[in-house]
Amino acid sequence: MRVACLGPGLLSWAWTGVHVHGRLSSEMGARGNYETVVLVIQAFVEQRTWRQAELARRAEVEPRRIRRVLEELQRSGMPLEREEEHPHVYWSVPPSWFPGGVLFKAEDWQVLLEAALRISSLEKRAKLLSALLAGRVGRGLPAEGAARLNAGVVALPMSPEEEQAIPTIQEAIASGRAVRIRYFSASRGELSARTVSPSRLLLGPPCRLAAFCHRNEGLRWFRVEDIQRAEIDETQSYRECPALEVDAFLAESPDGFHDASSERHTFLVSPTIKSWVRRNLPSGMTAEDLPSGEIRVSARGGLIVVARFVVGLGQEARAESPRVAELVRQLAQGALQSHPSPL
Structure with missing residues (x-):
């Protein structure tokens, strides 16, 4: 059907x-x-x-x-x-013809409903839910089902900048075209214009874009909420990166941070909090069980991200990699200096 x-x-x-x-x-x-x-x-x-x-x-x-x-x-x-x-x-009929709508299998209805509930805009979500539920009224769902779902299921919010930029980025990925963006770099505190060729869009939160930067001639990360303007750039050709190269870039970017290193960093986590850590690991980190009951967490690249995560675990974590251990000590000492004991 x-x-x-x-x-x-x-x-x-x-x-x-x-x-x-x-x-x-x-x-x-x-x-x-x-x-x-x-x-x-x-x-x-x-x-x-x-x-x-x-x-x-x-x-x-x-x-x-x-x-x-x-x-x-x-x-x-x-x-x-x-x-x-x-x-x-x-x-x-022409290949692109279908008048003002789409055709989908009845068994795909639940998948479409789940996707609709992830839309952060209440107005857009309500409109799509009403259309999806229209054919289900009288089949076990009440007429007010769309309103109930819209109020009862809360999607993760998107910033206005993300709402504006994401449709353009998606169009660029689908059509293989470059995008001209105005981007605010939080690390440098500056606003600049550049052209990028989108490779992967991670909807987050936070939403991140992995794209080939035409100015820097390489893959870079961009926080979508820091893209203040995005439009298709018809003046430059799309620069496509091989899928394996993009996969490696993502794998070497713990929590979306890439430091141009593929060095492997590891630390151990005590049995006491290993379940919590496993559920809350940043992207790009993996965990393996050890006979001792501990877990070993590893990541490639992103030294500062790994060290900050270990510091946050306090005495329940122990760095194995020397560079991680050294940076953990520096971060911990800095934190202690900023929080001297009261006299």
Whole structure:
């Protein structure tokens, strides 16, 4: 079974037998119009070209009737093209055609609902939930189900900058185009303009973009909330990075921090808090169980991120890598100096 989300024009055809410029032949009857039009639309969504006789069999109507329906739909604005190759007649629609909607399998409904609930904008989410739930009312879901879900499921919020930049980044990834951004670097405290070729968008939070920077000639991380403006850059070609290179870049970026090093850093965590640590490890860190009951956490690159995490665990963690241990001591001493004991 398939469920079609149709645009307003075709909903009018399907439900009443009346198209946007007039009416379908009255001799067919309203019920026949609905059934035939829906079958024809579904047929063209699944297959772009049909032989007229085959389409008639698919719609379970006579060839003369299917011809009249197709001609009426054509006059109504549906982009049908007719071609004759004696003794056959073929009807086609453009490859990109589907009027104002999408077609999806009924079993995918739950997946679409879960995706909709992750939308942070309440207005956008409410609109999509209403459309998804419209066909389920009367099948165990109340009419007010959309409002209940919108109020009862809280999605992680996005900043205005993320709301503005993400659609452009997604378009660039899908079409293989570069993006011109105005980016504020928190580490340097400066605003700059640059062109990037997006490789991976991590929706977070926080939302991060791994992209090839045309200015620095390499992969870089960008916090999406620090992108103050984003637009497709038609003046520069997209610079695509091999998937393996991007995978390695992500693997060597603990918690989204890349220091151009692939050095392996490890530390041990006591059995007391190992379950909590395993559930709360930053991205890019992995844990393995040890016979002692401890876990060994490892990461590639991101020395400062690893050391700060170890400091936060206090006496329950112990650095194995010498460089991690040295940096942990420096960070801990600095913290102690900033918090002297009261006299």
